[in-house]
Amino acid sequence: MDFDPTLKLSTVIDQGRLRLLSILGSGSFAIVYLAEDTETRKRYAVKCLYKEGLTKEQLSLQRQEIDFMQTVGRHPSIAQMIRTIDDVDCLYLVLEYCATDLYEVISDFGPLDPAVVKSIFEQLASALLYCHSRGIYHRDIKPENVLVVDPVRNHYDDMSVRLTDFGLAATEKYQTDI
Incomplete structure (x- = not known):
């Protein structure tokens, strides 16, 4: 990834509802942030999948991950995906937070x-x-x-x-x- 994930810190997404607080982890194709609901103060993990510079196939694989999580996410031992947010440069997966x-x-x-x-x-x-x-x-x-x-x-x-x-x-x- 050719981006600085710290640039997203303090960003507010989801129509002003979620503030990205810190970086929980990173992988080859995504960064996971700790986020907090600006109203309720509830915490979430937000997986940020950057879209810039990706091929159609890579973008399709991002969508596939969402489809998979929607298919299996109701099991009690699988992390729940709360919602997705499709931004200009990122696809965000809002997930239940685990410490x-x-x-x-x-x-x-x-x-x-x-x-x-x-x-x-x-x-x-x-x-x-x-x-x-x-x-x-x-x-x-x-x-x-x-x-x-x-x-x-x-x-x-x-x-x-x-x-x-x-x-x-x-x-x-x-x-x-x-």
Whole structure:
């Protein structure tokens, strides 16, 4: 990406409703911001997919990610997409906010209790079975794409997790190009 993601900080989007506060993460094709509703102060994760310089195929893949999230987003272990905002230079996905991801939890606290690991595995297996039953295959399962819901309250003893980032998902059961 040939842009400076910090230039979007403090920007207000969604007809003045969401202010982009900080950068939560970045990938090859997107930046994820922490955003706050200017009226309610509720926090969201906002995935910003830049459109500038992309081919029609790449723009189509952005739309496909939205379609996938709309198809599977009602499962309790999949991050909810609240809405999308189509701007001149960006396509924004407003997502439920989770304070951390599984990678950070493992990095900060080391090995997790086996009962917690089993619970996380069961939640992810349920989410993946749901996706597969709808013909969507995630293809990017890793701790960074597993969000942890409300870790302060749960103290990592009984984690509720959400699968996120359907940017590499596909509808083909077997992928031959990597």
